[in-house]
Amino acid sequence: MESEQGRASAARRETIDLPRASPGTTRQIEVLRFGTPGARPKVHLQAGLHADELPGMLVLHRLAALLSEATIAGEIVLVPIANPIGLAQHVQGLLRGRVEANTSANFNRGYADLAPAAGDALDGQLGTDAAANVAAIRGAMATALADLAPASELDAMRQALLGLALDADIVLDLHADSEALVHLYTGTPLWPDAADLAGDLGAAAVLLAEVSGGNPFDEALSGPWWALARRFPDAAIPPACLAVTVELRSNNDVDAALADQDAAAILRFLVRRGVVAGEAAPPPASVEATPLDAMAQVIAPAAGIVVYRAPLGAALAEGDLVAEIVDPLGETVAVRARTAGILFTRHEQPIAWPGKVIGKIAGAVTLPERVGPLLGD
Structure with missing residues (x-):
């Protein structure tokens, strides 16, 4: 298997064991890694956090095949099934994967807010060197995350997913809606930086907020950057994580042609961002974000x-x-x-x-x- 930077390679597989929720049962998060560990840009892509939203899982399956034939210039972390807990929740012949059956907790809410602890650790240490600040903030956030003691299988899953994505430059969390067109949710400071992604995917709407409430996965990764920038106004702190929730149409739009189309669009985006080697045409014009x-x-x-x-x-x-x-x-x-x-x-x-x-x-x-x-x- 070739894994050197700048060469095509098959995925390296990694398994993260979750704590047992009951005797005799175990669940794992399966991770596919492409490129060189530590290379930049780093991208984290996941699907199925709401486990009954299925289109993204198929898209990442198709994307993994494309990446295995591509030349990876950065590092890509792929989690096609982000929520093995929800994927096992079969109720009267239907998959119910939006909330945890035991607690009714939404699988895409309640992620740790790492900004306060990271800010306390960095007080007086950040200056005008943006790159140095980014490295220091990522380190402080990683320490804050490691200090958490998960009290349940769900907490451990949330912590594991954050750990995989914490130092990524780009995070795409793939979802789907009830009956919908492609649309995106992202942070206000990340627009228009995300406009090329919206154009590539043909998004019909892009919704912006600094704080949407509930601390969903994407905001737990992007939000600390503008929270810390407000806390330390004299320090150079860029929005160093482009995190986007991507809603891929309707829950039931599981279609081979659409999956190929979406995987190709994401690949074009990765090429344009320098994660995958090659040349990408300019993206189609994006809708105006609101x-x-x-x-x-x-x-x-x-x-x-x-x-x-x-x-x-x-x-x-x-x-x-x-x-x-x-x-x-x-x-x-x-x-x-x-x-x-x-x-x-x-x-x-x-x-x-x-x-x-x-x-x-x-x-x-x-x-x-x-x-x-x-x-x-």
Whole structure:
């Protein structure tokens, strides 16, 4: 197996054992590594953190095949199945992998905030050398992570995934939505740096926030950089981790052609970023990113069957008809857009009850009700 920098190589496999949740059972995180350890840029890609969101797993399977034939200039860490706990949660013939069955904890929330401990350790040590500061911050964050004592299998899995990605320059966490177009979530300071990724993937929306609430995986890796920059305003601290949650359409869009298309798009992005050797054409133009607190949730006001009147990708004006909710025994209620923007998700199960979110619109104007946790659960 060839693994020298600048040469094509097969993946090196690594297994991380999780603590036993019950006698006689063990679970592992399987890791595929490409390139030279310690080479830059380093990229971490994972899929299936919400274990019932399947398209990303197939995409990384296809990407691994492409990388095995490529010349890797940096280092790539691939975790095609990031959540073996959730992948084992079979309930009445269905996979339920968004939350842990035992605690109802969302698998993509609750990651450690390493900024406070890292900041305490670095007080008075950061200066005007950005590269030196990046190295020092990564070291302090690694120490803070190692000092944590996981109390459960889930905590250990979160800690292991953070450990794999903590020193990465780029992190892509692949998800999928109920019924959706490709869209991205990332930190406000990371835009427009992520615009080429959005263009390559053909994203219909890019949602920006410094703090979205709940400390999801991508924010646990990117957020400390701007938190520490605020804490130490005289130090040169760049946003050194481009972390993005990539929503690859709908949960059920498991399709060979789409997986090949998405894997090729990610490979082009990696080539352009100097992680994989080669030349990549300029990316297609990206959509304009919009604030996450301007994203309108389309909320059902009544119970009944949802009949969508606006297709995914529709450019809506405020007041436009999004859907009708039909009570089979009674009235039909119109549901209208509360803001102008792109309808980028709908709910795959067309039944509503009061308060249910049946769609999302990427708007440009901050909405007064969008405070607190912005992602939902």
